[in-house]
Amino acid sequence: MLDSVIFYFFAGIAVVSAALMVTRRNAIHSAIFLITTLLATAGIFLQLRAEFLFISQIILYVGGIMVLFIFVIMLVRLDVPLPQIRSRTQKWIALLVALAVGLEAGVVIWLARKVPGQGLLIPNAAPADKLQPNTEELAKALFGTYLLPFEIASVLLLVAMVGAVVMAKKRTDA
Amino acid sequence: MPIGHYLFLSLALFLIGAIGVITRRNVIIVLMSIELILNAVNINLVAFSRYFGDVAGQVFALFIIADAAAEAAVGLGIIIAFFRNRETVLADEMDLLKW
Amino acid sequence: MPPAYIPLLLFSLLVLAFPVVTLIVFKYLRPGSRGGPAKFQPYECGILPETSTRGRYFARFYIIAMLFMILNVETIFLFPWAVLFRGWLAAHLAAFALLPMFVFLGVLLVGYVWLYKKGALDLA
Amino acid sequence: MSPMLHSILAFVQTWWVELLCAVLIVLVVPLAASYIVLVERKVMADMQARLGPMRVGPHGLLQPIADALKLLIKEDLIPDNADQFIFWLAPVLSMTAVLTSMGAVAIGPWFQVARDINIGLLFVVGVGALGPFGIVLGGWASNNHYSIIGALRSTAQLISYETAAGFALVSGFLLAGTLNVRAIVETQRTDQAWYVFLAPVGFFTYLIASIAETNRVPFDLPEAESELVAGYMTEYSGFRWSLYFLAEYANMIVVASVGTTLFLGGWLRPFSNVRWLAGLDAAPTLLLAAGGAYCVFRAGKQPARVQSMFMWAVAFGCFVVAVIFTLALPFSHLPLERMHDGLYGAFWFLLKVSAYIYIFMWLRFTLPRFRFDQLMRLGWHILIPLALVNVADVGIALALSSEFGINRWVAMVITTAATLGAAMLLLHWNDKYSAAASAALLADSSIAEDTHAG
Numbered sequence: 148m149l150d151s152v153i154f155y156f157f158a159g160i161a162v163v164s165a166a167l168m169v170t171r172r173n174a175i176h177s178a179i180f181l182i183t184t185l186l187a188t189a190g191i192f193l194q195l196r197a198e199f200l201f202i203s204q205i206i207l208y209v210g211g212i213m214v215l216f217i218f219v220i221m222l223v224r225l226d227v228p229l230p231q232i233r234s235r236t237q238k239w240i241a242l243l244v245a246l247a248v249g250l251e252a253g254v255v256i257w258l259a260r261k262v263p264g265q266g267l268l269i270p271n272a273a274p275a276d277k278l279q280p281n282t283e284e285l286a287k288a289l290f291g292t293y294l295l296p297f298e299i300a301s302v303l304l305l306v307a308m309v310g311a312v313v314m315a316k317k318r319t320d321a
Numbered sequence: 322m323p324i325g326h327y328l329f330l331s332l333a334l335f336l337i338g339a340i341g342v343i344t345r346r347n348v349i350i351v352l353m354s355i356e357l358i359l360n361a362v363n364i365n366l367v368a369f370s371r372y373f374g375d376v377a378g379q380v381f382a383l384f385i386i387a388d389a390a391a392e393a394a395v396g397l398g399i400i401i402a403f404f405r406n407r408e409t410v411l412a413d414e415m416d417l418l419k420w
Numbered sequence: 421m422p423p424a425y426i427p428l429l430l431f432s433l434l435v436l437a438f439p440v441v442t443l444i445v446f447k448y449l450r451p452g453s454r455g456g457p458a459k460f461q462p463y464e465c466g467i468l469p470e471t472s473t474r475g476r477y478f479a480r481f482y483i484i485a486m487l488f489m490i491l492n493v494e495t496i497f498l499f500p501w502a503v504l505f506r507g508w509l510a511a512h513l514a515a516f517a518l519l520p521m522f523v524f525l526g527v528l529l530v531g532y533v534w535l536y537k538k539g540a541l542d543l544a
Numbered sequence: 545m546s547p548m549l550h551s552i553l554a555f556v557q558t559w560w561v562e563l564l565c566a567v568l569i570v571l572v573v574p575l576a577a578s579y580i581v582l583v584e585r586k587v588m589a590d591m592q593a594r595l596g597p598m599r600v601g602p603h604g605l606l607q608p609i610a611d612a613l614k615l616l617i618k619e620d621l622i623p624d625n626a627d628q629f630i631f632w633l634a635p636v637l638s639m640t641a642v643l644t645s646m647g648a649v650a651i652g653p654w655f656q657v658a659r660d661i662n663i664g665l666l667f668v669v670g671v672g673a674l675g676p677f678g679i680v681l682g683g684w685a686s687n688n689h690y691s692i693i694g695a696l697r698s699t700a701q702l703i704s705y706e707t708a709a710g711f712a713l714v715s716g717f718l719l720a721g722t723l724n725v726r727a728i729v730e731t732q733r734t735d736q737a738w739y740v741f742l743a744p745v746g747f748f749t750y751l752i753a754s755i756a757e758t759n760r761v762p763f764d765l766p767e768a769e770s771e772l773v774a775g776y777m778t779e780y781s782g783f784r785w786s787l788y789f790l791a792e793y794a795n796m797i798v799v800a801s802v803g804t805t806l807f808l809g810g811w812l813r814p815f816s817n818v819r820w821l822a823g824l825d826a827a828p829t830l831l832l833a834a835g836g837a838y839c840v841f842r843a844g845k846q847p848a849r850v851q852s853m854f855m856w857a858v859a860f861g862c863f864v865v866a867v868i869f870t871l872a873l874p875f876s877h878l879p880l881e882r883m884h885d886g887l888y889g890a891f892w893f894l895l896k897v898s899a900y901i902y903i904f905m906w907l908r909f910t911l912p913r914f915r916f917d918q919l920m921r922l923g924w925h926i927l928i929p930l931a932l933v934n935v936a937d938v939g940i941a942l943a944l945s946s947e948f949g950i951n952r953w954v955a956m957v958i959t960t961a962a963t964l965g966a967a968m969l970l971l972h973w974n975d976k977y978s979a980a981a982s983a984a985l986l987a988d989s990s991i992a993e994d995t996h997a998g
Contacts, residue, residue: 148551150421151322153421154322154326158326158330161330162330162333162334162337165333165337165338168337168341168357169338169344169345169350173627174347174349175627175630175681176629176630177353179633181356182677185356185360188334188363188364191330191364191367192367195327195367195368195370195371196371196421196422197367197379198422198661198663199383199500199662199663200363200367201663202663202667202670203383203670204363204386205670205673206492206496206669206670207489207496208356209673210674211390211492211493211673212389212390214488214489214680214699214703215393215482215485215486215489216349216352216353217677217681217684218481218482218680218696219397219400219482220349221680221684221692221696222401222482223349223400223401223404237344240343241339244343245336245339245340248336248339252332253329253332256325256328256329257325280662281379282500282662282663283503285379285383285500286501286503286504287376289497290500290504293377293380293384297520298523300388300497300524301494301497301524301528302527303391304387304390304391304493304527304531305528305530306391307390307394307395308394308486308487308531309534310394311394311395311398311483311486312538312540314398314401315401315402315479315482315483315486316479316538316540383496386493387493387496390492391490394489394490397486398482398486401479424659424661425661426559427562427563427658427659428647428648428658428667430566431562431570431647431657432640434566434567435640435643435644435647436636438570438639439635439636439640442616442783443783443784443787446616446617446783449617450616450617450618450619450782451619453619453621459621460622460624481696484700484920485703487924488703488706491928495714498714499714499723502714502715502718503721503723504721505718506719506721507721509942509943509946509947514943514946514947518939518940521939525932525935536925536973536977541924
C-alpha cells in the first residue's frame with residue numbers, strides 16, 4: 148500500500164512538471180520544471196529499488212546535464228521571453244497525433260493485462276529487507292557481461308568532448 | 322504494483338516529450354524534450370529490470386544516461402556555434418545550410 | 421521502496437519545510453517596509469544599470485560545464501569499479517581488475533591532453 | 545481507521561531512532577552553522593591578538609542568536625523586474641540541498657537518518673551536487689550584473705572542484721571497497737589504518753577541493769568584497785541572505801563529515817587497536833571537565849550579574865555531560881553497549897569534524913585570495929589530473945600489496961612518490977604553459993607595461 152502511495156506521488160509530480168516544462172515560455176522556468184521531473188523520476192527509480200541509478204540520475208542528469216542547459220540558456224540571453232509566435236496549426240496536429248498514439252498504446256497495455264499466464268504483476272521476488280546490494284550487483288553485470296559497451300562508452304565520451312570543444316571555440320583559432 | 326502503471330507513466334512522459342519536440346520553436350526546449358523522452362525510456366527499462374529480477378535493464382539505463390550527457394554536450398555546442406553566427410535560436414530561422 | 425529510504429523521504433520533506441515555513445511566517449511578523457522606488461533598484465554602486473554584457477563569457481563557461489558533465493559520467497563509471505576492486509584482488513584477478521579501468525581512463529586522458537594542448541583548458 | 549493507525553504506530557515503532565535523528569538534524573544543524581560563524585570570528589580575532597565579539601552574552605556566546613533574530617526581523621526586499629518566483633526559490637533550494645545531504649551522514653554508529661543504505665556516502669555527495677543550482681538561479685534571478693557574473697564564476701569554480709573531489713573520493717572507495725557509511729568505518733577498523741595514511745594524496749586533493757567547494761578563502765573570489773561586491777548574494781537581504789549564508793556553513797559541516805568518514809576513520813577512537821592507549825577513552829570526560837572548570841573560573845570575572853549567571857549555567861552543562869560520559873564508560877560490553885558506542889563515537893566524530901573545520905578557518909586567516917584564472921588553472925591543469933593519477937596509484941598500490949606480497953605501507957610509499965613525481969611534472973607544464981600564455985598575452989595586448997608576475 149505504501150509503495151503505490153509513493154509511486155503515485157512521484158508519478159504525479161513527474162507528469163505535471165513535464166507538462167509545465169513543455170508549455171512554459173521562459174526557458175529557465177521550463178529548465179526548472181525539467182529538473183523537478185528528473186528528480187521525480189529518480190524517486191521512481193528508488194521505488195523500483197534501483198538505488199545506484201537513483202543517485203547517478205541525480206548526479207549526472209540533474210547535477211551535470213541541467214547545469215549545462217542552464218548555463219547555455221543564461222549565456223544565449225534566452226531568459227528574456229522571446230515573442231513566442233507559436234504556429235497554431237502545428238500545435239493541434241501534434242496534440243491529435245499524441246492522443247491517437249496514447250489511446251492505442253493504452254489499449255494495448257490494458258489488453259495485455261487480460262492475457263492469461265503473463266500476469267503483468269511485479270513478483271515480489273525479494274522481500275524488502277533482504278535486498279541484494281544494488282551497487283555490487285550492477286557492478287558485477289557492468290564488468291561481467293557488459294565490459295565491451297563500457298569501453299565503447301569511453302570512446303563515445305571522448306568523441307563528445309572533442310566535438311563540443313571544436314564547436315564552441317571561436318572560428319579564428321579553430 | 323502491476324507493471325502496467327510504470328508503462329502508462331513512461332508512455333505519458335514520452336508523449337509529452339514528443340509534443341514538446343514537435344510544437345516548440347526554441348531549439349533548447351526541443352533538446353530538453355528529447356532528454357524527457359530518454360527519461361521515459363529509462364523508466365521502462367528499470368521497471369522491466371525489476372519485473373524480471375535481472376539487473377541488465379539498470380546497466381542499460383546507466384549507458385543511456387551517459388549517452389544523454391554526450392548528446393547534450395554536442396547538441397548545445399552546435400546551438401552555441403549557430404547562435405554566435407546567426408544571433409537566433411529559433412528552429413524556423415535555421416533554414417540555411419551554409420552562410 | 422527499500423525500507424531504509426522511507427525515513428529519508430520524510431526527512432527531506434521536513435527539510436524542505438524548514439526554510440519555506442520560516443520565510444512565510446516571518447514575512448507577516450516583520451514590521452512594514454518604507455522607502456521609495458530607489459530602494460528597489462539593482463545595486464550598482466550608485467550608477468544606473470545599462471545593458472547586460474553577456475557576449476564576452478561565451479565559450480569559456482560552456483566548456484567548463486561540458487567538461488564537468490563528461491568527467492562526472494567518468495566518475496560515475498569509476499564508483500562501481502572501486503566497489504568491486506578489493507573483491508577482485510582477493511580472488512587474485514589483479515590484471516582483470518586494473519586493465520579495463522586503465523583503458524577507460526586512458527581513452528579519456530587522450531581527450532584531456534588534447535584539450536590541454538589546444539588551450540581549451542585556459543579558462544581564465 | 546484503526547488499520548491505518550496501527551501501520552503508522554508500527555512504522556514509528558521500528559524507525560523512531562531515525563525520525564528522532566531527522567528532527568534533531570533539522571533543528572541542530574542551522575544552530576551549529578550559526579555558532580561556527582561565532583567560533584570563526586573568535587578564532588580570527590584570536591589570531592589577530594584581539595577579543596572578537598564580547599558584548600552579546602558572556603564572551604559573545606549569544607551573538608549568533610542576536611544575528612539570527614536581526615536577520616529574521618530585517619526586511620528582505622525583491623528588486624524590481626527580478627523574477628519573483630525564482631528569486632524566492634533559489635535560497636530555499638540551496639538550503640534544502642545541503643540539509644538533505646546531511647541525512648546519510650553518520651554522526652556516531654547509531655546516529656544516522658538513512659540507516660545502512662547501500663549508496664551511503666554517494667547520497668551525500670550526490671545531493672550536494674544540487675548546490676550550484678541555488679547559486680546559478682539566485683544570481684540570474686536578481687537581475688544585477690554583479691550577481692550574474694558572480695553566479696557564473698562561483699558555479700564554474702564549484703563545478704571544477706566537484707570533479708576533483710569526486711576522483712579523490714573514488715580513491716577512498718577503492719580502499720574501502722563499499723559505499724555504505726558504517727561499512728566504510730568498519731573496514732577502516734579491521735584494516736587497522738585510517739585511509740588518510742594509505743591514500744595521502746587522495747586526502748590532500750579532497751581537502752583542497754572541499755575548501756573550493758564551500759567557496760571559502762583562498763577560493764572565495766566570486767563573493768569577495770573587493771571583486772564582485774557580494775557575488776550572487778548582492779541583491780539578497782534579510783532572512784533570504786542568511787539562508788544562503790547558513791547553507792554555506794552547513795555545507796562546510798557536510799564536506800568535513802564526508803572527509804572525516806572516508807579518510808579520518810569516522811567515529812573510531814585514534815589508536816583504537818593499541819591496548820596500552822586505552823586511556824584515551826577518558827579523553828571526553830577530561831576535556832569537558834576542563835571546559836567546565838574554565839567557565840567556573842571566568843564566571844567570577846564577568847562584568848554583569850546576568851553574564852556570570854549564564855557562565856555558571858554553561859559550566860553546569862559541561863559537568864553534566866562529563867558525568868554522562870563517565871557513567872557510560874564501564875558499559876562498553878554490557879547491554880548498554882549501544883549507548884556507550886553511540887556517545888563515544890559521536891564525540892570522536894565531532895572532534896575530527898571540528899579539527900577539519902579549524903583547518904578551513906586557519907587557511908582563511910592566513911592565505912591571500914586567488915585570482916580567477918589562477919583558481920581555474922589550479923583546478924583544471926593540476927588538481928583534476930593529480931586526482932586521476934591518484935586513483936590509478938591507489939589501485940596499483942593495492943594490486944602490488946595483494947599480488948606480489950609487498951608490504952602495503954612500502955607499496956603506498958612507492959606509488960605516492962610516483963604521484964608526487966607526476967604532480968611535479970604537472971606543475972612544470974603549468975608554469976611553462978602559463979609563462980608562454982602570459983607572454984603571448986603580453987605581446988598582443990596593448991597594455992605593455994602591465995608586467996605579469998610568475
